[in-house]
Amino acid sequence: MVVKTSTFTALAAAHSIDPRRWLDGFGALLDWIAPRFARYEPARHAGALMTGLLSDMSRKNCWTLAEQRGMVSPYGLQHLLSRARWDADAVRDDLRGYVTGAFGDPGGILVVDETGDVKKGTGTVGVQRQYTGTAGRIENAQVAVYLTYVGRRGHALIDRALYLPKSWTQDTARRQKAGVPDQVVFATKPALATGMILAALDGGAPAAWVSGDEVYGGDPKLAAALEQRGIGYVLAVACDHRVPTDLGPVRAATLAENLPPDAWQLRSAGAGSKGPRLYSWALAPIPSDKPGQHALLVRRNDSTCELAFYRCWSPRRAALADLVHVAGNRWRIEESFQTAKGQAGLDEHQVRTWTSWHRWVTLAMLAMAFLAVTTAAERDRSPTPPTLIPLTLNEFRRLFDTLTLTVTTSVEHTITWSTWRRKHQATARHHHYRRRSQHP
Numbered sequence: 001m002v003v004k005t006s007t008f009t010a011l012a013a014a015h016s017i018d019p020r021r022w023l024d025g026f027g028a029l030l031d032w033i034a035p036r037f038a039r040y041e042p043a044r045h046a047g048a049l050m051t052g053l054l055s056d057m058s059r060k061n062c063w064t065l066a067e068q069r070g071m072v073s074p075y076g077l078q079h080l081l082s083r084a085r086w087d088a089d090a091v092r093d094d095l096r097g098y099v100t101g102a103f104g105d106p107g108g109i110l111v112v113d114e115t116g117d118v119k120k121g122t123g124t125v126g127v128q129r130q131y132t133g134t135a136g137r138i139e140n141a142q143v144a145v146y147l148t149y150v151g152r153r154g155h156a157l158i159d160r161a162l163y164l165p166k167s168w169t170q171d172t173a174r175r176q177k178a179g180v181p182d183q184v185v186f187a188t189k190p191a192l193a194t195g196m197i198l199a200a201l202d203g204g205a206p207a208a209w210v211s212g213d214e215v216y217g218g219d220p221k222l223a224a225a226l227e228q229r230g231i232g233y234v235l236a237v238a239c240d241h242r243v244p245t246d247l248g249p250v251r252a253a254t255l256a257e258n259l260p261p262d263a264w265q266l267r268s269a270g271a272g273s274k275g276p277r278l279y280s281w282a283l284a285p286i287p288s289d290k291p292g293q294h295a296l297l298v299r300r301n302d303s304t305c306e307l308a309f310y311r312c313w314s315p316r317r318a319a320l321a322d323l324v325h326v327a328g329n330r331w332r333i334e335e336s337f338q339t340a341k342g343q344a345g346l347d348e349h350q351v352r353t354w355t356s357w358h359r360w361v362t363l364a365m366l367a368m369a370f371l372a373v374t375t376a377a378e379r380d381r382s383p384t385p386p387t388l389i390p391l392t393l394n395e396f397r398r399l400f401d402t403l404t405l406t407v408t409t410s411v412e413h414t415i416t417w418s419t420w421r422r423k424h425q426a427t428a429r430h431h432h433y434r435r436r437s438q439h440p
Contacts, residue, residue: 019403025374026051029366033094038085045080050367053345056401060345081356088358093203095366096149096158100205102373103151108207109326110200111148111155111333112193112216114163116141117347124352125178128165144361145189147196148333149205154376155332156369157340158200160361161192162354179353190219197222201229211330214238217311227292232314234297234326239309243296244286252309255284256298264300265320269328277328278302283312283320291315297323336368343397344368371397 030047037043052065062081066074080086100108116132118139125142132141147159168174169186187195193216201207210226210233217235226233239253259282268276279299286294297310297320312323340346344367349360375396384390 019399022374022400023404025377026370029098029370032098033091033366036087036090036094041076042080042084042086045076045084046086046363049077049080050363050370051405053364053367054343054371054397054401055405056398060348061350081351081359082353086359088355088362091366092159092362095362095369096200096203096205098366098373099149099156099158099369100151102376103149103154103156104206105151105153106206106208107152108205109150109209109211109329109332110197110205110207111150111330112145112197112210112212113148113330113333113337114143114145114189114215115337115347116143117349123177125180125354125357126162126164126168128167130165142357143189145192145196146333146336147193147200148336149200149207150329150332153380154372155329155336156372157333157336157365158205158369159196160358160365161187161196162357163187163189163192179355181354184354188219190216190222194219194222194225197231198225198229201231208232209234209326211235211326213330217241223311223313227290227313227315230315232312232318232326234310234312234323234330236327236330237309237311239307241309241311243284243311244288246287252296252298253307255296256282256307256309259284259298267321267324269299269324270331281320281324283323293317295323297327299327339371339393340364340368343371343394371400374400 026047030043030050033046034043037046048069048071049065052069053060055065055068057064057068062074062077066077071077114133116130116134116139118132118135118141119127120140121127122140126144127140127142129138129140130143131138132143135141143163145161145163146157148155149158164180164184164186166186168178168180169184175184193212197210208231210231212222213236216222217237218241223233223235237252239251241252242249243252243255245255263282263284264280265282266278267281268278270277280302281300282298284296284298286296288294293312293314293316295312297312299308299310300306310323310327312318314322337346341348344364346361346364346368349357349364351357351360371393375391375393378391378396382391
């Protein structure tokens, strides 16, 4: 790393921040996860991968990251992701502790959602033609479920679970080629989400609520598991979701149509880029012989009259404002996806196996958490002048990259990497041509 001391001095004088502190914080994070690695070299390569992910490169993979970090080849990073001895799930536990230690809040919210990465071919673990919200249609894609922790000071991803379709779990040869462990069986997305949520609670994450979209709101097992643990939830449901009433089950949309005009209250779902996200909200109690408060929360866009529905439960009475707050924070995970993909290469993994996917994604999430935690600390430390917006995570990443991660490369290094790439590509082309020539 190149430390630009003259720039540091000017920046510290202007904004009362010191990028050396960022390097110290990043080093402390690496020290925290170091015991998870059997040897020093993989731990060092993990740090190099994370700093490369935080750089301003347009394309991030083992080749480009190794060249950017001044390595002579990508073999060290490839070994880190595939064969090195270290526990990605243990690092995931460290990540969860790091985030909740910084953002821990008794009223914290666990938000769950899935995202997909469009892929070519059929060899990458978990890939099949399936719907992904990333493309908005059915594509050849890999889908994973993620968990974000949301507190008052900030939010960050804390867990991940790769969705393995039945076409994979029932294909022994395909599983073995991708390195899928024998104990992995088919699990629905809500089941994966339930496992991550319960693991976070068992791991000490201070949370009072869970939120998610219709995929999770329509699963009764997830709701039952949360009620058993005494964790409130605000889960989106479809308009045709059946809601119990004294007169029998009715559609959520039908129940909303019969609400009196005075049931609606104008509330903000949170601050947006252009101001408060204002909607009209109504809360309809749901009769139940089970303990706790059961209700249907309805959101109305007064401009379009579009309705959205949420099935809610709380161990104690919750006010409308509390439920609106939880519903509004469901979008934090969309922010997490956008930022993690745009700033930390979460979706740029060019790996095929089960182990490599989990390792890349875990280190990308950890790099992203460092950005979130350090940005929040800088906001707390340096009051924002009235002529500026608060320091954003994206802006902090630019500063961190420019002021601490810039590597000056020599002409020899650049030419060596050009030769290495062309030689590797020539070898790959030779084998492709030879294999095709054997099949008329």
